[in-house]
Amino acid sequence: MIAMKDLIAFDRDTQALGQIAGRLGWDQETMMPRGSAGQRAEEMGAIQTVLHARRTDPRIGEWIASAKPKNDVENAILREITIGYEKACKIPADLATEIAKVTSAAQGTWAEARAAEDVSAFLPTLSHVVDLKRQEGAALADGGDVYDAMLDDYEQGATGVEIATMFDALRPRLVDLRAAVLAANPAPSLDHTFDEAGQLAVSTKLAEVFGYDLNKGRIDKAVHPFSSGSGHDVRITTRTSAGDPFNCFYSTIHEVGHACYEQGIDDAYALTALGQGVSMGVHESQSRIYENQMGRSRAFTGFLFGHMRDQFGDFGIAEEDAFYRCVNSVSNGYIRTEADEIQYNLHVMLRFDLERQLMSGDLDVQHLEEAWNTRFAADFGYAVDRPSNGVLQDVHWSLGLFGYFPTYSLGNVYAGCLYEALREAVPSLDDDLARGDAQAATTWLRENLQQFGSLRSPRDTIMHATGKAPSEAPLLGYLDAKFTDLYRL
Structure with a gap:
């Protein structure tokens, strides 16, 4: 009972921080000054570093092992936390941070290239994003199909x-x-x-x-x-x-x-x-x-x-x-x-x-x-x-x-x-x-x-x-x- 309670409480703060990260992304697309892109990339990288550390905290594994859900809802919470924890532990912290920084900055690069009708201005950045995502996919796949591992992030169980x-x-x-x-x-x-x-x-x-x-x-x-x-x-x-x-x-x-x-x-x-x-x-x-x-x-x-x-x-x-x-x-x-x-x-x-x-x-x-x-x-x-x-x-x-x-x-x-x-x-x-x-x-x-x-x-x-x-x-x-x-x- 204590392990399940502690796990849910810890995850609640992680979920709240994730919402804050999402709000930064919303602001970037709607109200952020154009000249703030570089700083926002640093901010997104920093919060992703914190989130990754929480999502891979060894205590989560200990709580999962000891947790005793008392109903279907807690069973489902434990299932989802376990899936997220196992995925997060496969991704190196520095890779998670780098992806957050690069993709944050890449949005601005894409928007400028799109406005200028200039594909060549975007391709170097896209190449970097693709390389990082291939690394992430390979880590998640653990020897399996890289694309399936990435698809699973959006549609669990699909191939x-x-x-x-x-x-x-x-x-x-x-x-x-x-x-x-x-x-x-x-x-x-x-x-x-x-x-x-x-x-x-x-x-x-x-x-x-x-x-x-x-x-x-x-x-x-x-x-x-x-x-x-x-x-x-x-x-x-x-x-x-x-x-x-x-x-x-x-x-x-x-x-x-x-x-x-x-x-x-x-x-x-x-x-x-x-x-x-x-x-x-x-x-x-x-x-x-x-x-x-x-x-x-x-x-x-x-x-x-x-x-x-x-x-x-x-x-x-x-x-x-x-x-x-x-x-x-x-x-x-x-x-x-x-x-x-x-x-x-x-x-x-x-x-x-x-x-x-x-x-x-x-x-x-x-x-x-x-x-x-x-x-x-x-x-x-x-x-x-x-x-x-x-x-x-x-x-x-x-x-x-x-x-x-x-x-x-x-x-x-x-x-x-x-x-x-x-x-x-x-x-x-x-x-x-x-x-x-x-x-x-x-x-x-x-x-x-x-x-x-x-x-x-x-x-x-x-x-x-x-x-x-x-x-x-x-x-x-x-x-x-x-x-x-x-x-x-």
């Missing part, structure tokens, strides 16, 4: 082979559906200028509709939208584009999905090993079901159409059905975060294959842009026009987040499973969303998934919520039905 098999099942159906849609009559598009203040006002309304508690969060702007934090301090960011308000609105809804997962976790789990989302795949299931299955539904776009007319007046779309088609337009494009539901996973598959090659050493960083452009042309049928639309568009690799990308598509698969169960559980869903009322849906998600945090494994989390093993079939069925109807295929 590259399993993900590749899932992608092989998704790809042909997605490619065929994409071809059919692109051959159909195009959806209407926006031809209007939307002021930033108006976009942010609508964005805040959407956040509130989907249940984001702004008393324990905030919305800021960032180059790449993200969510940060857990418990009673969960922050999101969005971005604006004068000609494309959907970028702002759906980035916001997406990040609200992440944030509501964190805000929805049982308060009893706060600052414990269970007090955050169980995996990035499950996390992404929340952001995607909020953004797509609910936010881009015919019912909800009717509500959004009226709200946009109230905010912006006549913006060139005359009626709800045309607006629905506009929101769900399928067209050629370069940017993953702006991709429609059909093509989004194709973007992820490209990154998944390239980063596996980078980690295995089969692809050198110096040839990454060429490999990206070749693969993009093969998958999408046209050439990348500039680096910010290609290899420089995502922040993830500068942050060292190798193994992260496939969880985006895994999240789409999970979202398909959850939506199937949600529609059965909430038969009034369409009527609710048409009124701008997402409460019944978000309550179901909170009660059946979000509140449990990391209590269960990722797969078991989805099975508990849906009663079925995860499968790509519900997602493919949903996409076929939606776009066949929308484009009258």
Whole structure:
């Protein structure tokens, strides 16, 4: 009893320090002066040194050996702490510190290279990040597959082979559906200028509709939208584009999905090993079901159409059905975060294959842009026009987040499973969303998934919520039905 109590108390302080580190990262992306990057890298390195020392403290091993959990929750806490401790002990302290410093500085380098459309300015830094992450992956793998070890950080228990098999099942159906849609009559598009203040006002309304508690969060702007934090301090960011308000609105809804997962976790789990989302795949299931299955539904776009007319007046779309088609337009494009539901996973598959090659050493960083452009042309049928639309568009690799990308598509698969169960559980869903009322849906998600945090494994989390093993079939069925109807295929 004493060992378990001491272990939980020690971990609570470690969790709190981890939240502080996350807040430094949030500040770096939103409010930090550009000239502070060097000092912030030192600060991030210092706090990671402290965190690594705590996560590898020999007393943790002693407490684990002596701990006697008294219920399922403490069993789960012990499981998660043990997994984290064993991983942390495999990574040398100096390597952990170096990764924190280099990736902190690399974010600024990436942003500057992206703005200048200069891949060569970023490649030396990326080479350093890749080298450090290979070292970390090798340490974690302990003779096993390096990429699997990195993927396990984001989706516990998943392997590259399993993900590749899932992608092989998704790809042909997605490619065929994409071809059919692109051959159909195009959806209407926006031809209007939307002021930033108006976009942010609508964005805040959407956040509130989907249940984001702004008393324990905030919305800021960032180059790449993200969510940060857990418990009673969960922050999101969005971005604006004068000609494309959907970028702002759906980035916001997406990040609200992440944030509501964190805000929805049982308060009893706060600052414990269970007090955050169980995996990035499950996390992404929340952001995607909020953004797509609910936010881009015919019912909800009717509500959004009226709200946009109230905010912006006549913006060139005359009626709800045309607006629905506009929101769900399928067209050629370069940017993953702006991709429609059909093509989004194709973007992820490209990154998944390239980063596996980078980690295995089969692809050198110096040839990454060429490999990206070749693969993009093969998958999408046209050439990348500039680096910010290609290899420089995502922040993830500068942050060292190798193994992260496939969880985006895994999240789409999970979202398909959850939506199937949600529609059965909430038969009034369409009527609710048409009124701008997402409460019944978000309550179901909170009660059946979000509140449990990391209590269960990722797969078991989805099975508990849906009663079925995860499968790509519900997602493919949903996409076929939606776009066949929308484009009258």
